[in-house]
Every structure is written in C-alpha cells, then in structure tokens.
Amino acid sequence: MERILVSDVMTREPVIISSGASLFECAKKMARGRVGSLLLVDKKKLMGFITQRDILWALVKKPKTDLSKITALDISPRKIVTIKQDANLREAISKMNKTKFDRLPVVNHDELLGIITAKDILNFHPEVYPELEEVSKIKEEEEKLKRIKKSTDRDNAVVVDGICEECGQRDSLYRVNGMLVCESCRNSI
Numbered sequence: 124m125e126r127i128l129v130s131d132v133m134t135r136e137p138v139i140i141s142s143g144a145s146l147f148e149c150a151k152k153m154a155r156g157r158v159g160s161l162l163l164v165d166k167k168k169l170m171g172f173i174t175q176r177d178i179l180w181a182l183v184k185k186p187k188t189d190l191s192k193i194t195a196l197d198i199s200p201r202k203i204v205t206i207k208q209d210a211n212l213r214e215a216i217s218k219m220n221k222t223k224f225d226r227l228p229v230v231n232h233d234e235l236l237g238i239i240t241a242k243d244i245l246n247f248h249p250e251v252y253p254e255l256e257e258v259s260k261i262k263e264e265e266e267k268l269k270r271i272k273k274s275t276d277r278d279n280a281v282v283v284d285g286i287c288e289e290c291g292q293r294d295s296l297y298r299v300n301g302m303l304v305c306e307s308c309r310n311s312i
C-alpha cells in the first residue's frame with residue numbers, strides 16, 4: 124500500500140459544479156449523477172465541497188429561504204480536507220480515519236485533480252475493509268450520541284432504540300409514566 128499512490132486509484136473526473144450554483148441546482152445534479160456530494164470548482168480551483176447532508180441542513184435551518192437564493196458556497200465548510208496526488212494509500216486511509224471523511228478531494232496547489240473515496244480504495248484493495256469499516260462505525264456511533272444528547276434536552280428523554288411497550292413497533296423510545304414508548308404512542312398518552 125505504500126507503493127500505490129492516490130493518483131493511481133482516484134476518480135479523475137468527479138462530479139463538479141460551480142461554487143455559485145444554487146442548492147436546488149446542486150440537488151438536481153446530485154440526483155442526475157447519483158452521487159452524494161459535489162465538488163465546488165471555479166476555473167479548476169477547488170472552492171468547496173457540498174453533500175446531501177449540507178443541503179438537508181439548509182432546508183431545516185433556513186426553511187423560509189428559497190433554495191434558489193442560497194449558493195453552494197454559502198453552506199460549504201470553510202476548511203476542506205484534501206490530499207495530494209503523490210500521497211500513498213496508507214496516508215489516504217490514515218487521513219480518512221483521522222478526519223472521519225470517506226472521500227477526499229485530490230489537489231495540486233488548489234487545482235482539483237480528482238477525488239479519492241473509501242470505495243475507490245476498497246475496489247483496489249479489499250483487504251483494507253476492516254480499517255475503513257471502523258470509520259463508518261465511529262461516525263454511526265457519534266451520530267447516535269448526538270441524537271440521544273438532543274433528545275435528552277426535550278421533556279421526555281429518549282432512552283434507547285428498541286421495542287415500544289405500547290404498540291410493539293421498533294423505534295426510538297421515550298420514558299413516559301415509567302414505560303418505554305415510541306413517539307406516536309407518547310403523543311396519544
């Protein structure tokens with residue numbers, strides 16, 4: 124893995140869009156390209172990175188704002204984690220593990236050359252699956268902890284995912300009157 128470079132396995136023609144594109148245009152391009160993210164590029168220079176999650180965040184946080192008025196660059200993270208084309212796959216995996224990102228834009232002096240994803244690495248080297256799977260598990264656990272933290276701020280805290288004692292459905296459970304119930308049963312009690 125030390126001898127194989129990022130440039131050997133990266134996707135050389137990633138799906139890109141202008142940094143001034145609206146979120147609506149981004150969503151359409153993601154749907155057409157069947158991708159979960161877009162690289163924001165102006166004149167071959169990497170300007171940002173936007174994911175489906177970023178678009179959903181904008182929908183939730185700015186519901187009254189027209190999606191055609193928000194640009195991709197407006198919600199793109201300010202700091203973008205990138206990797207150089209001459210880095211080896213071990214360095215790429217290490218950077219993915221450290222940053223918890225499963226895709227990294229490949230650049231040379233801010234000029235976009237491509238993108239390397241965990242899938243690219245797995246297609247080339249399937250034996251690294253345990254290392255990359257660990258990143259996925261860590262991200263999933265962090266998301267669960269965030270959801271539980273948010274829910275504890277509500278009146279009736281979510282205890283765990285499980286089976287509702289009232290209706291028998293699997294869902295996030297709330298403690299109500301000493302019972303663990305799902306949200307729909309909680310609202311009817």
